[in-house]
Amino acid sequence: MxxxxxxxxxxxxxxxxxxxxxNSVLEAMRHSMLEEAANPGRGGHRMAIAAGRVLMRTRMELARLFGISNPSDIAFMPNTTAALNQAIKGLLRPGDHVIATMIEHNSVRRPLEYMRQEHGVQIDYVQVDETGKIDLLQLKSLCRANTRLIVCNHSSNLLGNVLPLTDIAEIARSRGAFFLVDAAQSAGVMDIDVGASGIDMLAFPGHKGLLGPQGTGGLYIHPSIDLVPLIHGGTGSQSEEANQPSVRPDRYESGTPNTVGIAGLGAGVRYVRSEGxxxxxxxxxxxxxxxxxxxxxxxxxxxxxxxxxxxxxxxxxxxxxxxxxxxxxxxxxxxxxxxxxxxxxxxxxxxxxxxxxxxxxxxxxxxxxxxxxxxxxxxxxxxxxxxxx
The missing domain is CATH 3.90.1150.10 (Aspartate Aminotransferase, domain 1)
Known part of the structure; x- marks a missing residue:
């Protein structure tokens, strides 16, 4: 106990x-705070370089875990909520249509409803039964010519059910829509391969199944997708330009990152990968x-x-x-x-x-x-x- x-x-x-x-998470954070807690990407001295390596190592661990070919397609976020907001608000435009499910967390529902009220985005919610089973036929019937996004959680945070991601991804692909997955309850406890599952964007927390500290998470963005960044500012790169950098992951990571927390996340992911x-x-x-x-x-x-x-x-x-x-x-x-x-x-x-x-x-x-x-x-x-x- x-x-x-x-x-x-x-x-x-x-x-x-x-x-x-x-314990490995605590040890990694302690080591980072004592030895590597400079600002990554904001200097050429040894501590700044060491801090940058912390971020890259964790990005690579996450890429291996989720079957992502390019670690730079992973943007660190403070939590799943921030990742979902970046994905939804960064992708959708006035007149777009979105399909979600009746078991979505408010981290999906509220950004969608904001986009409906402020930008005229159209939304449909697919029904599920009492156990959380989704009606795939209804999902297909809801697709329109302007359907730009299908979003769902991998597993409900209330019901614990598991949605058939590959089937949903196939429907999205056949209708020319992008597929966003909320992996808040599945990352670290289920095998996830974004390529094999047809996932275009994956939002995940660092502090749940990945065993990292609070204040960590991330968003995988398929290389074909260019999201409008929610936050603009210093990235340590292309500082002479007035516009936000286009290079990843800098485009989505303005400001000083949570280096110590990301060091802990990297240790948590290594633990998860060792256990499976x-x-x-x-x-x-x-x-x-x-x-x-x-x-x-x-x-x-x-x-x-x-x-x-x-x-x-x-x-x-x-x-x-x-x-x-x-x-x-x-x-x-x-x-x-x-x-x-x-x-x-x-x-x-x-x-x-x-x-x-x-x-x-x-x-x-x-x-x-x-x-x-x-x-x-x-x-x-x-x-x-x-x-x-």
Whole structure:
């Protein structure tokens, strides 16, 4: 069992951010801060060069992980939200049409709705069933001559379902649209190959399944796509020009980067690659199955997402009849030392699809450090709480 603020804690909130991080991540950040914390690309002295190498090494690790041929097609971002905003706002123009799904996070929905209100972009949302299964026939029927982008998450942060990226990419390709994937819940726990899957842009966090620190993430941009940068400014390159550089990744990385955080991200990616994303995901899936089997017999408890035996990421969300989700999470924390997430999880469309718009839901989510003992503790706690309703 881990400890936080001096007290034991069973941490089951990895879908929000992974914790604790591998020691190698902490060591990489400490080394960077002590030895390499100059400004990369902003000088020719040895520390600035060393800092630049930190960024390049991490970029190369990410390229190997995601099957990206040119590491310079990866732009570092502070989080997935920033990456999605760069992709959506940098690509779309007035009159364009976008297709998303009913299980998108607000990091997709809100930029899209902004583009609708301010720039006349047209949006359709594909229906999903209660388990998160997408209607591919409806997706095809929604495509128009002006459909420029199809965007979806790889896995819902509420339901844990896994969308068929290759099938969706094929539909996008056949209609001449670009395909953007939100990998907030899948990066590091599922094998992702952008070329094999037909992904044009991939937004990912550094602080979740990749085990890096908060404040890190990135966006892969296919070399055929030129996004309008959201931020213009100093890049350390082409400083004599008034316009933003066209060279990658500088075009999308204005300002001093989070070098120390990126050093930690690089260590996290190396850890993930050594373990293997598929192996990590398999362990998490096995924990979800064990939890679901036990919770399915708790009276009044409803499990969300795919059924037993079906693919899902390490997320198990549920409701309990007669009790608000926030109260359940409060009691789990106070009485059992279990950290989960309750409420609407920044994904109201998914709650609409799951018929939990009124109650919200409790979300437990697993990571590399989650054990069967952690799962057993949650099962015991939920049986106690359910018996008290």
């Amino acid at each position: 881990n400890r936080a603020s001096g007290k034991p804690v069973i941490y089951l909130d990895h879908a929000a951010t992974s914790w604790p991080k591998p 994303p598929a192996a990590i995901g398999r362990r998490e899936w096995e924990l979800t199955q064990s939890l679901m089997e036990q919770l399915s017999s708790v009276e009044g408890l409803r499990l969300l997402g795919p059924q037993l035996g079906e693919p899902r990421t390490g997320i198990v969300s549920f409701t309990l009849k007669g009790m608000d989700s926030a109260e359940i999470a409060f009691r789990l924390d106070r009485d059992y030392g279990i950290a989960v997430r309750a409420g609407y999880h920044c994904t109201p469309l998914a709650h609409h699809s799951a018929n939990t718009s009124i109650s919200g839901a409790v979300r437990s989510s697993f990571g590399c450090t989650t054990t069967r003992a952690d799962i057993e503790a949650l099962i015991i706690a939920m049986r106690d709480i359910a018996a008290s309703v």
